[in-house]
Amino acid sequence: MTDRSATIDRLKELLGERLSTGTSVRELHGRDEAYSTPSLPDAVAFPETTEEVSKIVSICAEAGCPVVPYGVGTSLEGHIVPVRGGVSIDTSRMNRVLEVHEADLDAVVEPGVTRTQLNDALRATGLMFTVDPGANATLGGMAATRASGTNAVRYGTMRETVLALEVVLPDGTVIETGTRARKSSAGYDLTHLFVGSEGTLGIITRLTVRLHGIPERIAAATAAFPSVEAAVDTVILAIQSGLPLARIELLDEVMMRGMALYNPDLGLPEAPHLFLEFHGSSAGVDEQVESFRAIAEDMGAADFSWATRTEERNRLWEARHNAYYACKALRPGCVALVTDVCVPISALAACIAETKEAIAESGLLAPLVGHVGDGNFHLSILIEPGNAEELARAKALAHRLNRLALAFGGTVTGEHGVGSGKKIYMEEEHGPAWALMRTLKQAIDPQGIMNPGKIV
Amino acid sequence: MTDRSATIDRLKELLGERLSTGTSVRELHGRDEAYSTPSLPDAVAFPETTEEVSKIVSICAEAGCPVVPYGVGTSLEGHIVPVRGGVSIDTSRMNRVLEVHEADLDAVVEPGVTRTQLNDALRATGLMFTVDPGANATLGGMAATRASGTNAVRYGTMRETVLALEVVLPDGTVIETGTRARKSSAGYDLTHLFVGSEGTLGIITRLTVRLHGIPERIAAATAAFPSVEAAVDTVILAIQSGLPLARIELLDEVMMRGMALYNPDLGLPEAPHLFLEFHGSSAGVDEQVESFRAIAEDMGAADFSWATRTEERNRLWEARHNAYYACKALRPGCVALVTDVCVPISALAACIAETKEAIAESGLLAPLVGHVGDGNFHLSILIEPGNAEELARAKALAHRLNRLALAFGGTVTGEHGVGSGKKIYMEEEHGPAWALMRTLKQAIDPQGIMNPGKIV
Numbered sequence: 001m002t003d004r005s006a007t008i009d010r011l012k013e014l015l016g017e018r019l020s021t022g023t024s025v026r027e028l029h030g031r032d033e034a035y036s037t038p039s040l041p042d043a044v045a046f047p048e049t050t051e052e053v054s055k056i057v058s059i060c061a062e063a064g065c066p067v068v069p070y071g072v073g074t075s076l077e078g079h080i081v082p083v084r085g086g087v088s089i090d091t092s093r094m095n096r097v098l099e100v101h102e103a104d105l106d107a108v109v110e111p112g113v114t115r116t117q118l119n120d121a122l123r124a125t126g127l128m129f130t131v132d133p134g135a136n137a138t139l140g141g142m143a144a145t146r147a148s149g150t151n152a153v154r155y156g157t158m159r160e161t162v163l164a165l166e167v168v169l170p171d172g173t174v175i176e177t178g179t180r181a182r183k184s185s186a187g188y189d190l191t192h193l194f195v196g197s198e199g200t201l202g203i204i205t206r207l208t209v210r211l212h213g214i215p216e217r218i219a220a221a222t223a224a225f226p227s228v229e230a231a232v233d234t235v236i237l238a239i240q241s242g243l244p245l246a247r248i249e250l251l252d253e254v255m256m257r258g259m260a261l262y263n264p265d266l267g268l269p270e271a272p273h274l275f276l277e278f279h280g281s282s283a284g285v286d287e288q289v290e291s292f293r294a295i296a297e298d299m300g301a302a303d304f305s306w307a308t309r310t311e312e313r314n315r316l317w318e319a320r321h322n323a324y325y326a327c328k329a330l331r332p333g334c335v336a337l338v339t340d341v342c343v344p345i346s347a348l349a350a351c352i353a354e355t356k357e358a359i360a361e362s363g364l365l366a367p368l369v370g371h372v373g374d375g376n377f378h379l380s381i382l383i384e385p386g387n388a389e390e391l392a393r394a395k396a397l398a399h400r401l402n403r404l405a406l407a408f409g410g411t412v413t414g415e416h417g418v419g420s421g422k423k424i425y426m427e428e429e430h431g432p433a434w435a436l437m438r439t440l441k442q443a444i445d446p447q448g449i450m451n452p453g454k455i456v
Numbered sequence: 457m458t459d460r461s462a463t464i465d466r467l468k469e470l471l472g473e474r475l476s477t478g479t480s481v482r483e484l485h486g487r488d489e490a491y492s493t494p495s496l497p498d499a500v501a502f503p504e505t506t507e508e509v510s511k512i513v514s515i516c517a518e519a520g521c522p523v524v525p526y527g528v529g530t531s532l533e534g535h536i537v538p539v540r541g542g543v544s545i546d547t548s549r550m551n552r553v554l555e556v557h558e559a560d561l562d563a564v565v566e567p568g569v570t571r572t573q574l575n576d577a578l579r580a581t582g583l584m585f586t587v588d589p590g591a592n593a594t595l596g597g598m599a600a601t602r603a604s605g606t607n608a609v610r611y612g613t614m615r616e617t618v619l620a621l622e623v624v625l626p627d628g629t630v631i632e633t634g635t636r637a638r639k640s641s642a643g644y645d646l647t648h649l650f651v652g653s654e655g656t657l658g659i660i661t662r663l664t665v666r667l668h669g670i671p672e673r674i675a676a677a678t679a680a681f682p683s684v685e686a687a688v689d690t691v692i693l694a695i696q697s698g699l700p701l702a703r704i705e706l707l708d709e710v711m712m713r714g715m716a717l718y719n720p721d722l723g724l725p726e727a728p729h730l731f732l733e734f735h736g737s738s739a740g741v742d743e744q745v746e747s748f749r750a751i752a753e754d755m756g757a758a759d760f761s762w763a764t765r766t767e768e769r770n771r772l773w774e775a776r777h778n779a780y781y782a783c784k785a786l787r788p789g790c791v792a793l794v795t796d797v798c799v800p801i802s803a804l805a806a807c808i809a810e811t812k813e814a815i816a817e818s819g820l821l822a823p824l825v826g827h828v829g830d831g832n833f834h835l836s837i838l839i840e841p842g843n844a845e846e847l848a849r850a851k852a853l854a855h856r857l858n859r860l861a862l863a864f865g866g867t868v869t870g871e872h873g874v875g876s877g878k879k880i881y882m883e884e885e886h887g888p889a890w891a892l893m894r895t896l897k898q899a900i901d902p903q904g905i906m907n908p909g910k911i912v
Contacts, residue, residue, distance in 0.1 A: 103692045103802035104831075126696070146641040157639050159648075160616060175889035181798040182830040183613050184867035185602040185652055186885055187874055187911050188893045192615075192648030196641055213698035236559045240582070242669035242737075244700070281698075281747070284740040291737070342637040346559035374638040375560075411640035418643055429642055433631035436900070437644045443899030444892070455643050 004085070007063040008043045011087065014055055018046040018093070029070050029080070029088040033135075034421055035337055035391070036078030041068060041088035048093045050166060050174055050205040057203065058172030060087055060449060067170075068451050069199040071112065071141030074133075076338055077419030079145060079198050083453040089203060091140050097121040098206070105211045106163060106180055111140025111204045118209075127211040130155035133415065134321065140204045145417035146196030150320070153239075153373030154246040154279065155212055157415065162195050166206035170445040180208055193440075198417055199451035201444045215279035218246075219289055220313040221306035223296045224271040228252060228356075229349040231272050234299045235372050236345055238292055245292070247277035248373040249320055252352075255367035258326035263319050269303060274372070275320055277313070320369075327367050327380040336380040337394045341405035342414025345375040351408045352377065355401055362397040364390070376414035418455045426455070460541070463519040464499050467543065470511055474502040474549070485526050485536070485544040489591075490877055491793055491847070492534030497524060497544035504549045506622060506630055506661040513659065514628030516543055516905060523626075524907050525655040527568065527597030530589075532794055533875030535601060535654050539909040545659060547596050553577040554662070561667045562619060562636055567596025567660045574665075583667040586611035589871065590777065596660045601873035602652030606776070609695075609829030610702040610735065611668055613871065618651050622662035626901040636664055649896075654873055655907035657900045671735035674702075675745055676769040677762035679752045680727040684708060684812075685805040687728050690755045691828050692801055694748055701748070703733035704829040705776055708808075711823035714782035719775050725759060730828070731776055733769070776825075783823050783836040792836040793850045797861035798870025801831040807864045808833065811857055818853040820846070832870035874911045882911070 011019045020026070021043045031038035042065075047053045060067045066086025073080055082088055095112035102125050109118060114136045118129045131142060132149035141147075143165065148157030155161070164178030167190075177190035194201060225231040228250070235248050251259070251273045259266055274296070278288045285308070293304050307313055319326070327336055343351045352368065359366045359379070370377030381397055383390040402412040402425055412425040426434050434456070441448075441456045467475045476482070477499045487494035498521075503509045516523045522542025529536055538544055551568035558581050565574060570592045574585045587598060588605035597603075599621065604613035611617070620634030623646075633646035650657060681687040684706070691704050707715065707729045715722055730752070734744045741764070749760050763769055775782070783792055799807045808824065815822045815835070826833030837853055839846040858868040858881055868881040882890050890912070897904075897912045 101800065101802060102696065104800045105695065106800075146639075146645070148639060152639065156616075159639070159645070160612075169892065173888050173891075175892055176887065177889055179865055179867050179885075180800040181832075181866040181870065182801070183602075183604055183608065183615070183798055183832060183870050185796075185869045185871050185873040186867045186878070187652070187882060187890070188657075188896055189602070189615070189645075189648040189652050190889055190892060192645040193896075196643070196645050201644075213696055215698050239561065240558065240669055242671050280740070281743050283743050284736070287737050287739050340641075342639055344557065344560045344562075344636040345638070346557060376637075376639060409635055410637040411635050411642045413641045414637065414639050415641050417641040422642070426643055429635075431632065432629050433633055433646055434643070435629075436625065436631055436646060439899050440644055440649075440896065443895050 003063045004042050004065055007059060007065045010059045011043065011045060011056060014052065015045055015047070020044045029090065030082065032073050032075040032078060032080050034076050034078045034419065036081055036420055039081050039083045040085070041082040042085045044088045044090055046090050046093050050168065053089060053168045053203055053205050054172045054174050056087065056089060057168050057170065061171055061447065064447050064449060066449050066452050069140065069144065069203045071138030072114065074135035074137045075141065075145060075419060076416045077421035079417055079419040079454060081420065083420060091138060094205065100125060102127065104180060106208055107211055108206065108208050109139055110206060111138060113139050115139065115142065122211065126214050128214050129209065130212055131158055131161050139207050139209065143195050143204055143207055144198050148415040150247045150249055150371060152371060153248055154244060158195055159192065161210050162191060162207055163210055164208040165191055165194050165204050167194050167202040168205055169202045170447065170450050198419065198454050200441060200455050201450060217280060217282045217285040217308065218313060219278045219285050219306050219308045220316050221276045221289060221304065222268060222316065223274050223301040224269050224303040225274070226300045228272045228352050230299045231274050232349040232372060234274065234296045234301065237295045239373060241291065243288055243291055245276060245373060246279040249275040250370040250372040250377065251275065252368040254365065255323065255326065255369055258330040258367055259319060261329040262322065262326040266319055275316060323369050324380065327382060330365055330367065331382045334382040335385050336382055337398060339379045339381065339398045339401055340413050340416040341401055341410060342374060342376040343405055343408040343410030347408040347410065348372065348375050351404055354404055358397055358400045362393050364393060364397060366397065374414065375410065420453055423455065459519045460498050460521055463515060463521045466515050467499065467501060467512060471501055471508065476500045485546065486538065488529050488531040488534060488536050490532050490534045490875065492537055492876055495537050495539045496541065497538040498541045500544045500546055502546050502549050506624065509545060509624045509659055509661050510628045510630050512543065512545060513624050513626065517627055517903065520903050520905060522905050522908050525596065525600065525659045527594030528570065530591035530593045531597065531601060531875060532872045533877035535873055535875040535910060537876065539876060547594060550661065556581060558583065560636060562664055563667055564662065564664050565595055566662060567594060569595050571595065571598065578667065582670050584670050585665060586668055587614055587617050595663050595665065599651050599660055599663055600654050604871040606703045606705055606827060608827060609704055610700060614651055615648065617666050618647055618663055619666055620664040621647055621650050621660050623650050623658040624661055625658045626903065626906050654875065654910050656897060656911050657906060673736060673738045673741040673764065674769065675734045675741050675762050675764045676772050677732045677745060677760065678724060678772065679730050679757040680725050680759040681730065682756045684728045684808050686755045687730050688805040688828060690730065690752045690757065693751045695829060697747065699744055699747055701732060701829060702735040705731040706826040706828040706833065707731065708824040710821065711779065711782065711825055714786040714823055715775060717785040718778065718782040722775055731772060779825050780836065783838060786821055786823065787838045790838040791841050792838055793854060795835045795837065795854045795857055796869050796872040797857055797866060798830060798832040799861055799864040799866030803864040803866065804828065804831050807860055810860055814853055814856045818849050820849060820853060822853065830870065831866065876909055879911065
């Protein structure tokens with residue numbers, strides 16, 4: 001503790017009021033949206049520049065004090081919880097969109113910029129930033145967890161979206177991991193090493209991200225299917241036939257029941273659904289919609305309806321984005337334990353079928369939504385707050401789902417990350433490759449000060 | 457030498473006739489297509505399984521003997537030259553297409569499979585493998601150099617194409633770096649660490665790669681422009697307007713003069729050209745072509761012509777793929793020193809203008825072709841074989857081009873890699889990040905036996 005208070009004094013000297021040791025601020029930085037046990041940092045720093053981040057990390061490194069980066073706290077596996085205390089580095093004051101390069105379709109931003117903030121800044125350009133996790137997360141946090149969302153099937157996840165990073169290493173050194181050139185074969189791919197590293201190898205202080213042109217025409221559609229399998233098979237056929245679907249969301253019949261309760265006006269039946277979005281030119285979108293409708297109807301789809309008017313489209317995606325509340329409408333007063341797995345799409349229908357058996361055996365209600373074009377799906381396991389027995393059953397169900405994903409050749413997390421919540425599966429998923437991850441961690445952060453207790 | 461001969465004896469015991477110490481075999485594995493000094497391995501191993509690769513590497517590791525992976529030797533920066541001798545691991549006997557998953561749009565292959573071999577194997581499926589460097593390289597080699605080609609603007613490079621790898625580490629351990637799931641947030645991105653690592657961190661023994669559906673309709677087009685700048689501006693506008701161009705190749709007027717000499721039937725004027733390809737549905741492709749034509753003609757393009765018949769398209773792309781011979785037609789009997797840089801597309805026209813000044817000052821002939829949608833271009837600097845003075849001038853020109861690329865915010869190699877040829881630029885391009893690359897190399901290969909002398 002002596003060490004830490006001396007460290008905090010030095011940080012206070014550097015940052016003044018932008019170093020907080022107040023309990024309420026520390027509590028805000030002591031938990032994310034996961035079911036993990038809160039743990040408070042000793043202090044919270046609010047740097048405004050890369051140089052300040054570098055100095056903070058250097059000071060902490062001298063004392064072996066943990067450093068935990070923090071965006072807006074929307075992570076779902078305990079990523080930003082300072083399980084060994086130390087300094088939480090809140091990037092909210094590093095929130096400037098620094099450059100927008102319209103000709104290059106890229107932008108350079110600070111890590112505290114959120115995804116909707118960036119899209120607002122792009123409004124005059126005809127360009128868009130496409131990665132859209134449920135929360136309005138920061139781009140620094142999204143890069144750190146390799147986040148994705150509903151558009152990933154067409155535009156990619158943060159893995160495909162981050163072109164280059166500026167990173168503060170565990171000794172305070174500042175590096176740049178690439179240039180704004182679209183591609184490079186000049187050495188090891190450091191950008192991708194830090195994307196998904198969850199703050200355990202360094203702190204992202206600047207990002208260069210790809211943008212995309214807003215398409216001339218956007219159409220949204222919904223279709224009801226006789227079974228989840230029919231919906232998944234439709235998606236497989238559509239992708240194989242080259243349809244460049246922009247969004248393909250699967251919602252099971254339980255989720256649709258919640259939707260009907262929460263949005264009675266939506267008027268969609270309680271059957272497995274696909275919610276879709278098509279992007280392209282005027283003629284191209286019409287053609288895509290008709291091609292998709294033909295495939296879907298062959299697979300038994302009913303109630304195919306589509307809309308190109310902005311208000312109608314927004315109504316649909318707002319309903320999708322409110323899935324969390326729709327879930328809760330199924331069991332008023334409940335809370336949701338949210339999970340995330342990803343399998344090869346050919347295994348998706350079978351994996352979901354076994355998942356539904358597991359849900360039935362658990363006796364719990366667990367609506368399912370999925371980014372089905374990626375083979376990625378989520379359960380929201382609904383439990384009564386404070387009911388330890390239900391929480392235990394929910395955790396057992398989530399555990400079973402993770403094991404199923406591995407058995408089907410998949411991964412225990414498609415987009416939420418490892419944090420502390422999924423660390424127990426790393427050895428099983430990666431085998432000897434997990435040891436290599438530890439070797440990398442040890443080489444880059446030999447003191448183990450960067451977000452300790454996560455991933456490795 | 458004692459150590460090495462003992463090592464070779466042990467390898468011979470393992471591999472029998474598949475371990476060669478014959479001079480002609482060693483000579484074949486002593487150089488690639490670059491202007492680098494040949495250097496022979498002590499022996500060449502021809503493993504047939506991952507287990508054999510693992511054993512070879514373990515035996516070499518015990519003796520600290522260098523290990524250099526070899527595909528078909530088409531690298532361009534000396535990548536596969538055993539500059540410190542040791543054992544060249546030739547993957548030509550590991551050339552099976554192991555699995556094709558049509559529903560998942562992926563394939564699992566051994567590293568010695570070449571790109572045309574994979575496409576032949578896919579013939580009945582309606583799927584295609586899209587990365588197409590000039591040479592018919594092996595997929596192992598292409599992953600190791602992070603290769604790309606003419607389709608990268610639409611389908612990505614090896615960076616976007618490799619989903620997972622099996623790798624033999626420098627101590628013989630076999631790891632898998634991912635699953636066939638389309639995305640994952642489960643820990644450090646080891647796949648991307650090995651893509652582009654040029655055999656310096658381990659040996660790729662299996663690859664899972666993405667495939668794409670062959671589009672319903674393909675159209676090719678050519679357009680002549682009053683200047684390189686007009687051609688580049690056309691591409692920028694086309695990309696901004698969301699046209700999903702599949703190929704956009706820039707050929708300058710010098711290259712077109714060579715084309716005219718080599719393919720008199722092609723009948724294209726000696727002006728900067730774009731060669732394009734459009735992929736999509738029937739209506740979509742027609743619309744793309746018309747949209748592109750409108751933009752190009754606004755920028756002063758003339759002679760816009762397009763074709764959807766396979767033979768006409770093939771004639772065009774054959775001409776493009778024969779650019780090397782077209783170059784040589786400009787100066788019969790010459791050889792070409794080939795370079796490769798990549799800059800942000802907004803800087804491309806200016807970078808090319810300065811490059812052309814540098815070419816003029818060099819007094820050499822150097823036709824230019826570029827994957828212009830990526831900001832990537834190549835010079836083929838034509839020199840007389842054995843003319844040391846011209847070689848020196850060519851190297852000085854290539855050096856100037858590399859410095860220009862860095863000055864324009866780019867990279868010294870977009871797709872050819874570092875090898876030994878571009879190592880001298882690593883510090884300038886990466887700054888303190890290069891030290892991190894050395895840290896990684898040291899951590900993963902502490903003995904430095906994996907392809908020594910390359911990248912770091």
